[in-house]
Each structure stands twice: as C-alpha cells, then as structure tokens.
Amino acid sequence: MSDVFIGIDVGGTFVKIGCFDSKMNLVSKTSIPTNADMGPDAVLDAIAETIEKLVTDSDYSKDDIASLGIGTPGPAKYREGIIVRSTNMPKFTNVHITKELSERFGKPVAFENDGNVACWGEHACGAGKGVDDMVFFTLGTGIGGAIVNQGKLLQGCADNATELGHMIIYPDGRQCNCGQKGCVEAYASASWTAVRATEAVEAGASSSLKKVLDEKGRISCKDVFEHLKTGDALAKKITDETAKALAIMCINMLHATEPKRIVFAGGMIAAGDILLNRIKEYFDEMIWNLKKETVEICFATLGEDAGIIGAADLGRLLVQEK
Amino acid sequence: MSDVFIGIDVGGTFVKIGCFDSKMNLVSKTSIPTNADMGPDAVLDAIAETIEKLVTDSDYSKDDIASLGIGTPGPAKYREGIIVRSTNMPKFTNVHITKELSERFGKPVAFENDGNVACWGEHACGAGKGVDDMVFFTLGTGIGGAIVNQGKLLQGCADNATELGHMIIYPDGRQCNCGQKGCVEAYASASWTAVRATEAVEAGASSSLKKVLDEKGRISCKDVFEHLKTGDALAKKITDETAKALAIMCINMLHATEPKRIVFAGGMIAAGDILLNRIKEYFDEMIWNLKKETVEICFATLGEDAGIIGAADLGRLLVQEK
Secondary structure, eight states: OOOEEEEEEEOSSEEEEEEEOTTOOEEEEEEEEOOGGGOHHHHHHHHHHHHHHHHHHTTOOGGGEEEEEEEEOSSEEGGGTEEOOOSSOTTOSSEEHHHHHHHHHTSOEEEEEHHHHHHHHHHHHSTTTTOSOEEEEEESSSEEEEEEETTEEOOOSSSOOOOGGGOBSSTTOSBOTTSOBSBTHHHHSHHHHHHHHHHHHHTTOOOTHHHHHHHHSSOOHHHHHHHHHTTOHHHHHHHHHHHHHHHHHHHHHHHHHOOSEEEEESGGGGGTHHHHHHHHHHHHHHSOSSSOOOOEEEEOSSGGGHHHHHHHHHHHHHHSOO | OOOEEEEEEEOSSEEEEEEEOTTOOEEEEEEEEOOGGGOHHHHHHHHHHHHHHHHHHTTOOGGGEEEEEEEEOSSEETTTTEEOOOSSOTTOSSEEHHHHHHHHHTSOEEEEEHHHHHHHHHHHHSTTTTOSOEEEEEESSSEEEEEEETTEEOOOSSSOOOOGGGOBSSTTOSBOTTSOBSBTHHHHSHHHHHHHHHHHHHTTOOOTHHHHHHHHSSOOHHHHHHHHHTTOHHHHHHHHHHHHHHHHHHHHHHHHHOOSEEEEESGGGGGTHHHHHHHHHHHHHHSOSSSOOOOEEEEOSSGGGHHHHHHHHHHHHHHSOO
C-alpha cells in the first residue's frame, strides 16, 4: 500500500482534483464541472467517482489514499467541516463536507477555505517555501488573503480571519461591494482597476484605452496592463494607484504579523515585473525608517495548481508529520 | 516550598515588580527607579535585590520562586533573550537579560516586549479573560499593539510583529515620527490628539481649549477629553477623529486576525465611555454588511498592573500548564 494524497479545489464553475504521491509530487490531475445545481449529494458523488478514476488511472487503488483535503469558498464552519451556505452553490446549505467525504473514502479529510488552501500550496511547494511567516494575497475580481504565522495557517475566532481585501486604506473612499468604504479591494482588485480606468476614460482622460472602450464597450484590467506596456500615460497612472494600494497593504501586514515574505497570486500577476516592481518601489518609498525592513515581496509560482497542492498537503498533515 | 511567580515590567523611568502566588494572586508589588545610566549590571543587581526583599517581606524565600517573567521596550531579540539596544536605556546593548536573571535566581525566565506582557496580563486576568483571540492597543504617547491568536501571543519572523500603531490608515496623511505618513498613531495617540487640538485652536477654531493654550502654553489629550465633557464643539470634533481612526483599526484587525475581543489600554482610556462609545459607533457605521459582526470592543481593567501580571504569567507558563 502506498500513501496517496488527494487535493480538491472547489470553484463555482470547476472542481479541480489532484493526486499526489507520498512525497507530494503531483502524479495526475483533472477537473470536472461543479454542476452545483445538482445539489450536494450528486456533486459529492461525482467528485468521489472522479477521485477513484484518477487514482486508478495512476496505477494506485482507492485503498492507497491516505487522506484528502478540500478547499471551498466561504463562509463555512471550517473547523466543524460544514459548508454553511455558498454564494456560488446555493443548494449547499449546512453540508457536512468532511463527514461526507470521509465516509466515502474511510480516510481523514482536511477542510479549508479556497484562499487558505492556495496560500498553503504556495507555502508548502511554491513562492512561500522555506519561510514560516508569510502573507498571501490573491488578486482577482476581489482580493483574498491568507496568513501563515509560525508555520501554521492563521485562524481567527470564527473561521473568517484574513479577509485582507476588506481592510480599509482610504476611509471615506470608494464604496466597496461589501458595504464598507475604501477597502483595498475597491482600488486594487482586477475589477476595480478596470473600473478606475473606465471612469477616467469616460471622464475624458487622453488614453489609448479609449479605443478599447469604444470598440469592446468595456476596459479590462488586462487591457490596462497591456496599454501600460505600450507606454500609455493613463494606464501607468491607474497601475500606479493599484500598486500603491497593494504596497500600503504590504506595509500594514508587515506591522501586523511581520511576515518574512509577501506573496501575490491570482490573474493580475500575469502583468509581471512591471506591476511587481512598482509595488516594491512604493513599499520602499512609504515604509518607516525605524529599521531596515527585509520583507520579500514576490509573485506566486504554482498558478492554478496551488489549491489542489495546498488541499492535499493539509490532508497529508492529518496523517504525517510536517 | 511554594510556587511563587515574579513579574517585572521595565519602563524608562521605573521598574515595577510583582510577586504572585501559585494561583497568580498578587501577593505584593513594588517599584524602583530604573536608573538605566548605571548600566545593565547595576540595574540587574538592583532588580534582583528588590525581588529578594519583596519575596522575603511576603513570607516566602528566594527558593520559593518558580519562575520569572520580564517585559521591556523593544527592539530586542525576545526569543534569544537579548536586549539589542534601547531608546530609553542607551547602556543596554546586547544584554542577555534572560541569562543574567536566570543565573541570579537559578530559575527559568520569560522575556517579552512591554506591549505583549501588558496584553498577556489582560488576557490572563483582565479584560481579555476567557477569549482565545484578542487584539490589544495601548493608547499613550504612541500606540502600541499586541495580538493573542488561538490562545498565544502572536509572534512574527523577527520579534517585531504587532506594531499596530504604524499601520497606515490615511496614505499621504500626517507625517508620523516613524517616517511613514498617515499611521493611526499620527492621529489617535494621546500626543497626536493633543497636537490636532492645538493646531485647530492656533488656526482660529472657536473653543474653550483656547484658554488652556493661552494659560498653560499647551493642550494635552486630557484637556481635550475634559472639555469634551463640558460640551466644547472642537473637543468633540477632535475626539471624533481619534475615535474614527481607532474604529478603522478595529475593522482592519477584525479582517486580519478576527479577534473575539478588542481591548484598549493606556492613559487615554481614562476618558471613559465617552470615548469608548464613540469608537463603537464609528465601528458600527463603517463595518461591512456581509455578516453581522460580534467583536467586543472594551477598555482594559488591570491598569498599571497589567505588565507585571502578564510577565509573571508568561513565566508561569514556562513551568506550569496553561
């Protein structure tokens, strides 16, 4: 019998599943449509069948599975193993997901939110490898966060810690979807970066992005970064504001939990060094001078596999030493 | 032989020392001038002599001491037990304080920064009792911070976590002494609350505080709160700005480490409910509407004893179970 670890990353559209060997090497992976409308039983059955097929196709048997890990969006009672409700999966109310999976495989199941499993993946095998203290931001439609402190995922009092995208950096600033004003998410997420560009063009700012808006009816964050690379002044201004907001978050999290490394992940990091370097420049410009700070700021390296890796590794920790 | 725990709280001017019984009841306490100019050997000798006298006067013997705990201002290498340097005690460079004390008493010594020991005191015996997750702010000349997460003091990668007073809430705002702009400390500490009041009066704002400035040459934070109580409009405006800044910090720390309780300590809390209620009102007004938040915001209850209690209790944990 071998030790095989299964990582499951549940998104609104797809469920990604990875099969890892005893040394956490990725053996095989797959994904299936979430089909959340079918309800929790059908979805969990489909996940279980896919796992069995994936394991068998990789020349292992179901008995080789040592543990499983699963990441889902919140809110959930992660410590109790229960999906309370889900914005993307309305039929999932009070689903005891660890129990369901554990019964199907007879093995222990780790359960964490999607941001935390991705962070743990980068911590275990990616950009956060080798450091005990890291802060993790996902830059997508919104901004998610996670913290590894002293080698462990930081948990709060009720499974809702590290909502870092909703820390306020501009009081009385932009109205965020969450109801607060001035959240970092309302400035520096992909969607809000796009909104700021669109607003500026609509207000008459001179920019090559005007043609994009005229032709496509909208400007995306990707458009902003593309036009930044071709020297558009507005794209630079909009990117600068994004980078500055993210640098402020780096400073604030340095003062809060003192990470050794800060890792950015998510679609926006496709922008590359042009964004990363600007974040670092603002950080250096704005950070205090009481001591020389050595926090490392970098981009994630695992891409879309971070979630399955992190989930599998959290499962592994249930049965193996770190 | 009894179990006696010693707590030492080192300030720039005074060293406070407390003697606690096996159940962490305060048996006796005292304080001596720090006399930091005399250098570390003399200061440590004086502390050791004072401890012996305190213990003996309380009908215990030196052998009854089970452990000691000491809190000092940073920066220090707390985990290594070394005061690297001290702003208030320039002769204390690279002093191995845990070794020095441990050699004098033959007992284990816990070492933490002054903010952390005060936080731990409140957590163990005061306003944070009974909760595993709390955030602690000291409102004095500056703003200090500490975090208890899952029942433990949060530590970062290099003993400088939880510098919560230097989290930025108004980018490009007031110049803080630390070199950053817009730190919460530069708005809401006692000294900066006083500065904002003074600036406003000097700029011609109508206020009963003008008489204070004319007669004493300065306005203190205490003056602001006193004139708030007698209905002065400027004092209300200045206090509101302080409370709003502190409420933003409560929101940001809720989203960061998700405490069950947030405790404010320090000289400023003498203002009482008039300040506390305003902080709570801003919190309720500004917090997101994604979920109903139940974080408790309150004032510390141990006063100046928090440091010796926390230091002694951290020492106790070296030899007893929590």
